[in-house]
Structure formats: structure tokens, C-alpha cells
Amino acid sequence: MTTPSILVALIAAPLVLAPAVASAAVCTTVSVSKSPTRTDSAGGTFFRPGGTGLAWVTASTPDCTWTVSSNASWLTLPDGANGTGSGWLRFTVAAMSTPPPPGQARSGIVGVSATNGTQNVHVTQLTLMTLDGNGWLQSPVGWTASPSTASVAQPFKITGFAIDDRATSGTGVSSVNVYYVDNTGYNPLGQATYGLNHPHLAETLGSQFANGGYEMFVSGIPVGPPGSSVSVQAFANSTVDGTVLGAGAARVTVIDPLLSVAPTTLRFGAASTNGSVTAVTPSQALTIAGLGWTSTWSASTMQPWIQLSAATGTGPGRLDVSIVPAQVPASGVLEGTIRINAAGVPGAPIDIPVRVDAYLGATTTAPFGSFDSAPSPSSGAVPLTGWALDDVGVSSVAIYRSASALEPGSSLVFIGDATFTDGARPDVAAAFPNSPQKTRAGWGYMLLSNVLPGGGNETLTFYAYAVDAEGKQTLLGTREVTLQNANADLPFGALDTPASGATVSGNYTFAGWVVSPRPRQVMRVSIYMDGQYIGTSLYGIARPDVAALFGGPSGPLDASAPGFQFTIDTRGLANGLHTLALVAVDNTNTFAGLGSRFFIVRNQ
Secondary structure: OOOOOOOOOOOOOOOOOOOOOOOOOOOOOEEEEOOOOOOOOOOEEEOOOOEEEEEEEEEOOOOOEEEEEEOOOOEEOOOOOEEEOOEEEEEEEOOOOOOOOOOOEEEEEEEEEEOOEEEEEEEEEEOOOOOOOOOOEEEOOEEEOOOOOOEEEOOEEEEEEOOOOOOOOOOOEEEEEEEEEEOOEEEEEEEOEEEEOOHHHHHHHOHHHOOOEEEEEEOOOOOOOOOOOEEEEEEEEEOOOOOEEEEEEEEEEEEOOOOEEEOOOEEEEEEEEOOEEEEEOOOEEEEEEOOOOOOEEEEEEOOOOEEEOOOEEEOOEEEEEEEOHHHOOOOEEEEEEEEEEOOOOOOOOEEEEEEEEEEEHHHOOOOEEEEEEOOOOEOOEEEEEEEEEOOOOEEEEEEEEOOOOOOOOOOOEEEEEOEEOOOOOHHHHHHOOOOOOHHHOEEEEEEEHHHOHHHOOOEEEEEEEEEEOOOOEEEEEEEEEEEOHHHOOOOEEEEEEOOOOOEEOOEEEEEEEEEOOOOOOEEEEEEEEOOEEEEEOEEEEOOHHHHHHHOOOOOOOOOOOOEEEEEEEHHHOOOEEEEEEEEEEEOOOOEEEEEEEEEEEOOO
């Protein structure tokens, strides 16, 4: 098998329309867009090897002419500096021979001019080339949505999309072939199922490309020695010119089926009053992973005081474990075991020790923890974070603030309960290995400061109180924050769904809103999954609730339609904890993070 002829053949070049300036071209009206259908995002991104980008030019008449220019020597125009009528504009990005320092980039502009002004194509070239790696990867004509972990057991599923946006109809791709690449070269794995509906494409590129998704269950890769890995690569066959286009890659370590369960021990607490148990630690989760997609596992226990949410499951999964209060003594220690088994899978069975420490109510302690962060000065969304544990269980962390100068009285004002996220604070779990709920100690609260009295323009003190299962309360700490929304010029908003720590599955739609203070406007919302860029969100959805808060003659220009949303097929992600981060960019290229969010994927 020879190496496919084009690894970096086409990088879609999303565009932003710059403010019009005077020009003396023959054509009276010209506009530039990413494709003949729509423009949703700004910035065409290339990697170190360079490549070719395309932009669609719409002219007012078939015979009118327009001119093209470039402001960078590495950004050239293979078809010359003039064009006629509507058609594709090509530009070529040269390979970096002397790249800038790591983490930096170079930027350039291709301008299309007519008498109505100049429309700019903004092009960025990064030093990093990401054709191999783990998880969500940007590639020439698509991104792979899985696998999202380095070690996989076969068969494992890959998903992604492949398009050629030069196509004037359809997706521009006829089929997708998958290979694995090792020291012997390219080895065929077969043809993926192509033509699947991919919500991300419909939202960001338009309905023409909606069915550009592909998926495949991969098997047949030799299991390598520990530490070895191979690259799984997808290549799309273009219907536009018959070329082969890179359609995503992921580097994986293929292992024999292996059973793993986390955490490796479970601790519970119980408190009694007058000889009866009145409070116990809430249920805790065991994550079952490391299996092939078709593996079946079982769960069992010999102790009647241990209750399991399921006795069996298939593939990676979750098992909730709880304690039956009536089976727990008023004081003392109970010890038992949960056995997780998978027939024929190395490492099985696995025994998980379970312990309950039962206390007389008078001897239990109050919760403990920390109020770690609240950045100051701040504007827009302000993240408040920390952790809390208890000998029985933490029921809630309540967030309060000091009264505003615009409010009567001086009592504290309750603003909401923080959200706990399982797995978000492994440092705390390691520091307190014998505490109940050790893996879900981390808490967070995202405060939208713009809705505070006076729009959030004063110094306030925030308080975090932990409350345990028995009602005992502890002040975890205070943080003084200076809010400066009146002078803020950064975009601000919120991610509404999913809630922090929420469990999602299947095709899931992430949604929220963002605006920018006048006179600026939001141009795009970039999405980062597990720290890697995966694309831009559909933006411009009406949100009457946001318009009611911020609309009006002096409010943001975006206020009437500030909503964004994007849909992801979470079946291409590993079960477990993931992070999502959003960055809003306005028309002055000023950007601001909208905060990050932990969420849990749980597909069977």
C-alpha cells in the first residue's frame, strides 16, 4: 500500500468580513464567503506544512471584475490578482522554513476589492501540525471525534466527518477509507460507513454538508509492545476533482482487553441518633473501563448492606453503589467487597473493598475544605471554586455575597448552591484517601456579575458554606472581588447546558449565549474539547431572556440574538470526565473565555 498522495490537500478557510474601505475596482458589488451557502466563523487556520485555501466570491454581474491582494510574502495567489464574475478564489500558504517560537503563529490577509470596499480573508498559520495525537483533532478537512483516549481495545469505534467545501452541491466526498500506520507503512482497515448525519456540520456549514459524517468499528491492528502506538488515519475521496483528502487521524495504543475499575476502594460514613442511623453517605460511582466494545461485565456482593444499581452491563459503564441504612449499626465498622468480573478478560475479576464507619451523632465532625479561587478584578462571568469533604457526606456548598451599596441592610445575600463534579479534583482525592466522596470533592459556581445590583461595579465579598448530611455547617472561606463591568470591553455570556458535572449521552446539544459591549459585536464562538480546538459554534440565535436583561439603546448590539449552540455525537468520546471551554471573539479580534465546564459522558 502506497502512501495516499495528499495528506494536507485542502484546509477550509472560514472568513470574516472586514469593514468596507474605499477601492477603485470595476465591479460595483462583491462579497466573500466560505462557501456558496453561508459564513459562520472567522479565520482560516493552517499548520506548519502550509496548503491551499478557498473562498467563494459573489459578484454583482457575470462580467464584472475584482482584484485580489495579499499582505504577506508566504501567502500567494496562484490564479493571479484579478477575477471575473462569481467563482472560487484560491490562495496558497507556504510551508514554514523558519517557524516562529513554539506556541506562536503568523497571520496574513487576502483582500478582495471592488467599488463597495474590500472583503478580507484572515489566514493564520500555526507551528504545530496535528495529524497525529489523541482525542479531538483538527485535520485538513475534518476532525475525528474518537477515540479520545490513548489506549484502546478492539474493536473500537472511530467517528468524524469528511467534506470538500469546493463542492457546489452535496458533501463533495464519495467515500472514506481508513488505515493504520506503523513502521511497515500504511495498512488498510477498510471503508468507513459514510453519509451519516453530522449535526456539527449542519450547524456550522449549512444543510448541504449535513450528511458528511462517517463511523467505523476498527479491528485487525496488531497488539504492540507496551508503550508502542500506531496512527489511525482516514482519507476521503473527493467528488470535485478525484483527489484524496485527509479526513482525520488519531494516535492510539492498542491493548488486549483489560478490565479496570475506579476508584479502587469506597468509603462510606453513617451517623446515628438514639440508636438509629439518621444520615449516610450518598451513593458513589464506580467507573468500569478498559474493555472492548462488546465485553460484558457483572457486579456482585455478598453483603446485604451494599446495594448495587446494576448486576451486569456491556462495555464501558458506571455502577452506583449505596448503603442500606437499616443494615448499618449505630456505631462501629462494616467491611465488605464488590466483585467486578468479565469472562475471558485479563485482569478480571477485580474486588473493590467497601467500608462503612458508623458514628454516634455526637461524635461526627463538621465538613472541611477550602474556598480556593475567585479572580479579582473581574467582569462578566466570575468562576468561584473550591473543595469540601466530611466524615459522612457533604450535602451542599452554599454561596453568599455581601450586600451591595445599592441594597438596604447589611445581611449576606444567598446567590446559589455550587455544583460538585466527580473527578475534578484528583489532588484532593489523593490527599484524603479515606474520606467518603473523595472523588467528588471539587465544587464550582459560575457567577454572572453583570446581573448584580448596578451591573456589578463595586467590591463585594463572597462566602462559601459547606453543609453536611447532618446539617452541620462550616465556612470554607471568603474571597473579596472587585467587579468592573462598567469599564469592561470583553465579550461576556454563559454556557447554559450542560450543567457543570452533568451526565450526557448520544447526540447532545450544548447551548448558551454571549454578547459584547458597544460598539463591538461578537463574530464567533470557538469550541475547545479536552483542551483541543474542535471548531466554531452556530451563533445568532434569538434569546428573549437575554434581550430583556441587556437590550435597549445603550445595550450590546448583539442582545437580540446572542444565542449559540452546537451538537456533538458523544458516542465518539470515551465514557468519563471531559472538559469544554468556549472562547468568544469580537470584530476587533478581542477574545474572552466564557469559562470551562466539566461534564461526564455515559454511553453504553
